[in-house]
Amino acid sequence: MLVSYIIAARRSIGRLPENACAIRSVVSSPLFDTICRDNGVEPVCVLTGFKYIGEKIKEYAVDGSHTFIFGYEESQGFLSGGYVRDKDGVAAALLIAEAASHYKSFGKSLYEALYDIYDKYGWAKETILNIKIEGALPMQEMSAKMAALRASPFKTICGTDVVRIRDYAAGTVRDIKTGAVTSTGLPKSDMLFFELSDGSNVIIRPSGTEPKIKIYIQANGADSVEVDQKLDTLAAFKYFG
Incomplete structure (x- = not known):
């Protein structure tokens, strides 16, 4: 919702750059990309961790190829503007308040504004499973499972x-049907990303700070009921024996 608001607000006052880009982490909602592309903003995907968003901001500031307007990751980290190279909760709170005021002027709540986005682009939701790894050598166990x-x-x-x-x-993307292999275009990281035929995604990676494997599930659909059913089904799957 914030990226949608920022794009619309900047455009309304003539401050949306022609080379505008918005950045998300690879485990964050792909609905972000859909909103950006529909509004002429380049979506950029990076590895998990705000340091990667910061690196892109620095890169674009040097080469001028893009103008950064917004970045986020699924763990509720948000950043607008390039003066801070990490998640900025204070600025995010102000943006949410500004967006709430904007939508209120049209007789809408933030909740209703979010539903407008779903009505336009389709429903999308995510959930995370945490598989706790027991034992004396959890790092080795996580590596073995991956x-x-x-x-x-x-x-x-x-x-x-x-x-x-x-x-x-x-660093590869493999098409199951054709066998074609392309590059992820990102630095190497211990993560597997499964794209499903119905548009859902399952992303699996070991935590870098805790003895657990994180499973990110992304689903989309025509309405909330369909999306919730997909999430519940995928969350019940046994990913590790």
Whole structure:
């Protein structure tokens, strides 16, 4: 909702750059990209962690290829403007208050404004599963589980075909049907991204700070009921034996 508001607000006062870009982490909602593209803003995807968003801001400030207007990651980190290179809760709170005031002038709440976005672009929701790793050597156990999954990746998840697998450790994107392999275009990271035929995504990576494997589930659909059903189904799947 914030990126939609920022784009509209900047455009209304003639301050939306022609080379505007907005940045999200790879595990954040792809609805962000849809909103950006529909409004002529370049969506940019980076690895998890605000340092990667900061690196892109610095890169664009040097080469002038894009003008950064907004960045976010799924763990409720937001940034507008390039003067801070990390998540900025104070500025985010002010932006939310500004957006609330704007929508109120049209007789709408933030909740209703969010529904307007869903009505226009389709429903999208996400959830996270945390698989706690027990034992004396959790890092080795997490590495072993990820290696086993790479050696024998899912072909289907809950009866839905996997159409592409992004292996960020190898830096590859493999199309299951054609076998074509392309580059992720991002630095290497221990993460697997499964794209499903119904538009859902399952992303699996070990936590960098805790003994657990994080599973991000993204789903979309025509309405809230359909999306919730997809999330519930994917969340119930047994990802590790």
